[in-house]
Amino acid sequence: xxxxxxxxxxxxxxxxxxxxxxxxxxxxxxxxxxxxxxxxxxxxxxxxxxxxxxxxxxxxxxxxxxxxxxxxxxxxxxxxxxxxxxxxxxxxxxxxxxxxxxxxxxxxxxxxxxxxxxxxxxxxxxxxxxxxxxxxxxxxxxxxxxxxxxxxxxxxxxxxxxxxxxxxxxxxxxxxxxxxxxxxxxxxxxxxxxxxxxxxxxxxxxxxxxxxxxxxxxxxxxxxxxxxxxxxxxxxxxxxxxxxxxxxxxxxxxxxxxxxxxxxxxxxxxxxxxxxxxxxxxxxxxxxxxxxxxxxxxxxxxxxxxxxxxxxxxxxxxxxxxxxxxxxxxxxxxxxxxxxxxxxxxxxxxxxxxxxxxxxxxxxxxxxxxxxxxxxxxxxxxxxxxxxxxxxxxxxxxxxxxxxxxxxxxxxxxxxxxxxxxx
Amino acid sequence: xxxxxxxxxxxxxxxxxxxxxxxxxxxxxxxxxxxxxxxxxxxxxxxxxxxxxxxxxxxxxxxxxxxxxxxxxxxxxxxxxxxxxxxxxxxxxxxxxxxxxxxxxxxxxxxxxxxxxxxxxxxxxxxxxxxxxxxxxxxxxxxxxxxxxxxxxxxxxxxxxxxxxxxxxxxxxxxxxxxxxxxxxxxxxxxxxxxxxxxxxxxxxxxxxxxxxxxxxxxxxxxxxxxxxxxxxxxxxxxxxxxxxxxxxxxxxxxxxxxxxxxxxxxxxxxxxxxxxxxxxxxxxxxxxxxxxxxxxxxxxxxxxxxxxxxxxxxxxxxxxxxxxxxxxxxxxxxxxxxxxxxxxxxxxxxxxxxxxxxxxxxxxxxxxxxxxxxxxxxxxxxxxxxxxxxxxxxxxxxxxxxxxxxxxxxxxxxxxxxxxxxxxxxxxxxxxxxx
Numbered sequence: 001x002x003x004x005x006x007x008x009x010x011x012x013x014x015x016x017x018x019x020x021x022x023x024x025x026x027x028x029x030x031x032x033x034x035x036x037x038x039x040x041x042x043x044x045x046x047x048x049x050x051x052x053x054x055x056x057x058x059x060x061x062x063x064x065x066x067x068x069x070x071x072x073x074x075x076x077x078x079x080x081x082x083x084x085x086x087x088x089x090x091x092x093x094x095x096x097x098x099x100x101x102x103x104x105x106x107x108x109x110x111x112x113x114x115x116x117x118x119x120x121x122x123x124x125x126x127x128x129x130x131x132x133x134x135x136x137x138x139x140x141x142x143x144x145x146x147x148x149x150x151x152x153x154x155x156x157x158x159x160x161x162x163x164x165x166x167x168x169x170x171x172x173x174x175x176x177x178x179x180x181x182x183x184x185x186x187x188x189x190x191x192x193x194x195x196x197x198x199x200x201x202x203x204x205x206x207x208x209x210x211x212x213x214x215x216x217x218x219x220x221x222x223x224x225x226x227x228x229x230x231x232x233x234x235x236x237x238x239x240x241x242x243x244x245x246x247x248x249x250x251x252x253x254x255x256x257x258x259x260x261x262x263x264x265x266x267x268x269x270x271x272x273x274x275x276x277x278x279x280x281x282x283x284x285x286x287x288x289x290x291x292x293x294x295x296x297x298x299x300x301x302x303x304x305x306x307x308x309x310x311x312x313x314x315x316x317x318x319x320x321x322x323x324x325x326x327x328x329x330x331x332x333x334x335x336x337x338x339x340x341x342x343x344x345x346x347x348x349x350x351x352x353x354x355x356x357x358x359x360x361x362x363x364x365x366x367x368x369x370x371x372x373x374x375x376x377x378x379x380x381x382x383x384x385x386x387x388x389x390x391x392x393x394x395x396x397x398x399x400x401x402x403x404x405x406x407x408x409x410x411x412x413x414x415x416x417x418x419x420x421x422x423x
Numbered sequence: 424x425x426x427x428x429x430x431x432x433x434x435x436x437x438x439x440x441x442x443x444x445x446x447x448x449x450x451x452x453x454x455x456x457x458x459x460x461x462x463x464x465x466x467x468x469x470x471x472x473x474x475x476x477x478x479x480x481x482x483x484x485x486x487x488x489x490x491x492x493x494x495x496x497x498x499x500x501x502x503x504x505x506x507x508x509x510x511x512x513x514x515x516x517x518x519x520x521x522x523x524x525x526x527x528x529x530x531x532x533x534x535x536x537x538x539x540x541x542x543x544x545x546x547x548x549x550x551x552x553x554x555x556x557x558x559x560x561x562x563x564x565x566x567x568x569x570x571x572x573x574x575x576x577x578x579x580x581x582x583x584x585x586x587x588x589x590x591x592x593x594x595x596x597x598x599x600x601x602x603x604x605x606x607x608x609x610x611x612x613x614x615x616x617x618x619x620x621x622x623x624x625x626x627x628x629x630x631x632x633x634x635x636x637x638x639x640x641x642x643x644x645x646x647x648x649x650x651x652x653x654x655x656x657x658x659x660x661x662x663x664x665x666x667x668x669x670x671x672x673x674x675x676x677x678x679x680x681x682x683x684x685x686x687x688x689x690x691x692x693x694x695x696x697x698x699x700x701x702x703x704x705x706x707x708x709x710x711x712x713x714x715x716x717x718x719x720x721x722x723x724x725x726x727x728x729x730x731x732x733x734x735x736x737x738x739x740x741x742x743x744x745x746x747x748x749x750x751x752x753x754x755x756x757x758x759x760x761x762x763x764x765x766x767x768x769x770x771x772x773x774x775x776x777x778x779x780x781x782x783x784x785x786x787x788x789x790x791x792x793x794x795x796x797x798x799x800x801x802x803x804x805x806x807x808x809x810x811x812x813x814x815x816x817x818x819x820x821x822x823x824x825x826x827x828x829x830x831x832x833x834x835x836x837x838x839x840x841x842x843x844x845x846x847x848x849x850x851x852x853x854x855x856x857x858x859x
Contacts, residue, residue, distance in 0.1 A: 063722035071787040082546040142684040207624040251573035285515035297566030357518030
């Protein structure tokens with residue numbers, strides 16, 4: 001796998017040359033500072049862009065065009081990475097040697113059209129498309145409470161600190177949706193195209209010079225050069241742990257516990273933290289799984305995830321109704337034990353194995369490969385081989401030192417209640 | 424040992440097949456020699472899922488009925504072990520992934536990893552052949568699975584799905600969720616589990632599919648040597664109760680009140696499979712999937728219409744195969760239920776497919792057959808699906824797709840009968856989002 005990065009002025013072009021895949025994958029990242037008021041607009045924008053363009057007037061026409069290009073697959077995703085809102089628009093299509101000459105370039109044209117030639121008249125997005133997205137999006141936002149797992153997570157983060165970027169709802173807000181018009185959406189679109197940071201990745205059995213020329217020709221973006229912001233979120237202030245309970249009609253309790261990470265060094269964030277989390281709740285051999293689920297049968301799912309850029313670990317579990325506090329007490333004991341250094345060497349070895357396997361897994365998917373290079377670009381993290389070496393050298397003392405920096409911020413319980421509505 | 428070599432036609436891929444003396448069928452799909460990928464994928468499965476609740480247990484001669492949900496329960500219980508080391512621990516030690524899945528037709532144990540291939544395969548074959556059920560560990564599992572069921576019931580989509588199946592099928596076990604019901608889960612005993620285990624977890628009722636960074640000879644050797652320890656022999660055919668499901672639905676309409684923001688619709692149209700002109704199941708499935716793709720996929724006018732008129736937010740369409748019955752299933756988050764239902768009915772009464780559209784989707788499908796060969800896990804999944812659905816490997820999908828034509832398509836379309844349906848609506852009394 002050869003990796004080349006080129007500064008094309010307005011954006012970076014990253015070429016990853018490999019014959020591991022019969023496809024060529026292109027992914028374009030747009031990112032900007034995470035502002036709460038932009039989340040909904042940004043989601044709206046990527047939904048409407050995926051419906052068509054001036055060249056493909058309807059979703060049907062667009063889908064047929066994609067199918068004609070040997071099923072080129074185009075998709076868009078939005079997420080928050082620390083202090084950034086990040087949008088990825090991607091394309092995956094069979095290499096021309098398995099289809100026909102110029103199929104790849106035509107596929108690029110299609111993606112190009114969706115991004116740069118949106119269905120806009122009189123400085124406003126197409127009304128029919130706008131209404132379609134609006135109604136669908138509204139229904140999604142209204143249905144949020146139906147998915148108890150997601151809803152509990154959102155509420156748990158809001159109860160942790162509703163001012164901090166960590167609590168921003170990735171799915172967006174109903175009150176912001178109501179403010180969006182087809183005109184101000186177009187204004188925002190122009191902002192994104194002009195001002196966002198852009199990185200373009202191309203992965204496949206490709207020629208460097210050819211790709212450079214073709215991307216330069218088709219993606220004429222003129223973004224202003226800006227100072228990058230720090231992706232890392234300021235750690236939350238620690239005070240006494242809060243307990244917040246809310247009720248919903250449900251067959252089980254949904255528990256969310258947020259853990260502050262205080263004063264982590266970069267090294268701790270990238271290495272001991274991964275191992276600490278794997279031991280705590282990373283998988284089916286973790287302490288949470290074995291204590292809460294296997295030993296006490298209190299739950300079916302229970303796990304923890306580190307949001308390293310947010311300086312947070314989030315524990316989530318579906319707990320037997322009315323037994324959440326039992327689970328909380330078990331979890332508190334686990335955290336205490338870790339802090340006191342009660343960690344079997346065996347668990348550390350397993351966490352390391354887990355991590356090195358994940359590294360070897362990266363080449364199994366073109367999107368994973370692109371993601372790992374993007375993180376190097378965005379966060380300046382170590383490359384894969386350095387990561388492997390450093391991770392294997394992490395000591396037990398370093399993990400214990402990290403455990404001492406972990407403090408419960410909020411215990412949030414979305415309590416199941418019977419109420420009416422039962423058949 | 425001479426292994427059978429099977430060419431996956433038109434996609435430049437070879438796979439290997441061997442049946443051991445004890446009856447276990449093994450399929451191996453190695454990466455190309457030059458590949459640098461390190462992952463391997465194992466899928467060790469039994470042709471036993473939630474559809475089988477009545478059978479003659481091994482060593483007995485009477486047809487016996489078991490509580491629903493038992494196949495899934497058994498799957499959970501296979502992760503118990505007499506030793507201190509349990510499967511989850513074992514695989515964690517090598518940074519590998521283990522999981523299991525129960526469907527209506529099968530139970531599969533999967534392992535993925537990129538280290539210690541030999542040990543991991545040996546252990547998979549060992550733990551699945553080493554049941555350890557006690558009254559105590561059965562009781563513990565009842566707690567965990569009840570939480571899994573509670574989690575599912577909290578999801579209104581699942582509730583609609585579960586209810587439509589109950590209202591569609593009178594006899595077929597499709598009428599009960601794979602997990603069973605809270606009361607059937609509580610009724611399961613240690614002895615029930617051993618009876619099911621001893622009957623269905625036998626090499627002649629199982630398969631092992633392996634893909635990725637592996638060598639065929641090595642896999643066969645590991646499997647043969649490991650299974651030798653268990654003295655397993657080839658079994659006679661297992662007697663399983665078959666149901667002749669009546670075509671008529673059980674209950675045509677049901678409304679459930681829940682705290683939902685949009686109506687959750689589940690609709691099933693029950694048809695008799697014998698009425699279809701194609702007797703070859705593989706080919707019939709291709710045509711049925713083509714109908715789903717063309718008439719209900721992103722390029723269909725129907726989808727465009729419901730999108731533009733805001734009739735439904737999300738909707739899914741598929742065929743469910745229940746022996747003598749074929750059911751066309753619809754699941755939708757409806758924004759205007761009366762109009763959506765009326766438009767759906769109109770559309771179904773006039774289904775039509777143009778030749779040029781059929782040809783276009785053929786191209787899409789052929790591309791995806793080629794792309795699939797890049798991913799060992801997809802190849803493994805696809806072979807496992809073939810085994811579960813057809814009990815054989817289909818090695819000529821590209822040819823079969825190329826052979827699809829508009830004449831046959833029209834015959835299949837003509838055989839669809841949407842007259843016999845059941846509808847379930849999960850709704851809120853004052854549903855705020857209905858745009859009447």
